[in-house]
Amino acid sequence: MTLSKLVIKNITRRRGRFVFTLMGITIGIASFVTFLSMGGSLKSEINRESAALGANLVVTPIGSCAYEQVSILTGEILPSNITMSEVAKIRSIQGVNAVPVLTEKSAINNKPVSLNGIDVVQMMKFKGWRVAQGSYFSGHDDPSLVVGSAAAELFKLAPGSTVTVRGQQLTVRGVLQETGGRDDLTVFLSLPQAQRLYNTGDTVSYVAVKVDDLKNLEGYIQTIRDATNLGVVSDKQMLKSVLSIVGTVNITLQMIAAVSVxxxxxxxxxxxxTATYERKREIGILQALGARQRTIFTIFLLESGFYGILGGAAGVVLGLLVSLTAAPYISQNAFTSFVKGSGGGLIDLKTVAGSILFSALVAVAAGVYPAWRAARLSPVEAISYE
Known part of the structure; x- marks a missing residue:
């Protein structure tokens, strides 16, 4: 009998014990891979949404924290503390293109949807949108709606459909072409209309800014701060800040998963x-047949390593399935909306191989002491065991 066949026969001898031991390592690796997969999706979505925002600078109320920067990328509701007079001051700065945005929430068919009040003329130029169906807003204070492609599909909206916002029925004028960002899941209406419906006066949530000279970002930031006393962050600073928060959360979750491993x-x-004690007589027979301590040690180490490889592979598959299945049911908030939007499951082959290798190394390490105990048995003690 070959060594590999002996190893497989030994670990499957007691099927109940084999299954439950394997389940332990499988569940541990599955939880590790699930958090790793969702964390990868989170980072990917943050980078994509930051690029889709299309702004070099973002102006927020003074004292805004990183959580509010996350909310800008996810379309969550933000305090509307920036006045239109402050927006006008930003627009008066030479080399700056500023577009105000009011972020709110509404519901269609009892499902939440992000709603943005925008300067319809400036935003079209700012983002370079194209209309897939119907037409765009007819003017600055057009009372109709334009919806993103994913929102139109999700809520079965088309030009001519009506949507109730704050008790008022509004008509869908057009559907935008897919952008690949959060805009696809958003409903847009003119800024004056949004301010009236949500009673925000002349205030907005944030201002997206493009500048003519990217080499002078710090100069623009200081000029805007001096003119308005508002918070200003560059797209790179915001991305770094948000990724830092997400990275900390992701590491914490992976540490929790490591405990289960x-x-x-x-x-x-x-x-x-347990196997060492049960198989003392077998060990003695092997030694009597000429097996050396190194051979006995190798057999037990291979058995524990087999648990790790098989459990790791099963854990990777289970973890990916859980991340793909669970993502659509995660409650929407400033962090998990990224995962919800992407569907989870972002993991490369290198990470898959690394997870299986990690599982095998943990299992081998766990098997060192039992293997050492088995190899240390004397032939007389082993063969006389009953």
Whole structure:
């Protein structure tokens, strides 16, 4: 009998113990991969939404924190504390193209949807949108709606459809072409109309800014701060700040998952120690047939490693399935809306191989002591065991 066949026969000898030990490492790796997969989706979506924002600078109320910067990328509601007079001061700065945005929420068919009040003329130029169906806003204070492609599909909206916003029925004028960003899931209306419906006066949530000279970003930031006393952050600073928060959360979740992998390792230790005691007579026979201590040690180490490889592979598959299945049901908020939007499941082959290797190394490490105990048995002690 070859060594590989002996190893497989030994670990599957007691099927119940084999299954439960394997489940321990599988669940541990699955939780690790799930958090890793969703974390990868989160970072990918943050980068994509930052690019889709199309702004070099973002102007927010003074004292805004990183959480509010996340909300800008996710379309969450933000405080409307910036006045139109402050927007006018920003627009008066030479080399600056500023577009105000009012972020609100509404519901269509009892499902939440992001709603943005925009300067319809400036935003069209700012983002370079194209209309797929119907037409764009006819003017600055057009009372109709324009919806993103994904929102139109989700809520079955088309030009001529009506949507109730704050008790008022508004007609869908057009559907935008797919942009690949958060705009696809957003409903747009003119800024004056949004301010009236939500009673925000002449205030907006933030201002997206493009500048003519990218080499002078710091100069523009200081000029805007001096003119308005508002918070200003560059797209790179915002991206770094948001990724830092997400990275911290992701590491914490992976550490929690690592604890479950560690618990599974102790399960392997227990299984292999039990096997050592149960198979003393078998070990003695192998030694009597000429097997050296190194051979006995290798057999037990391979058995624990087999648990790791098989459990790691099963855990990777299970983890990816969980991340893909769970993402659509995650409650929407400033962090998880990224995962919800992307569907999760972002993981490369290198990470898959790394997860399986990590599982195998943990299992092998867990099997070192039982293997050492088995190899240390004397032939007389082993063969006389009953």
């Amino acid at each position: 560690l618990a599974a390792a102790f399960g392997i230790v227990n299984t292999m120690l």
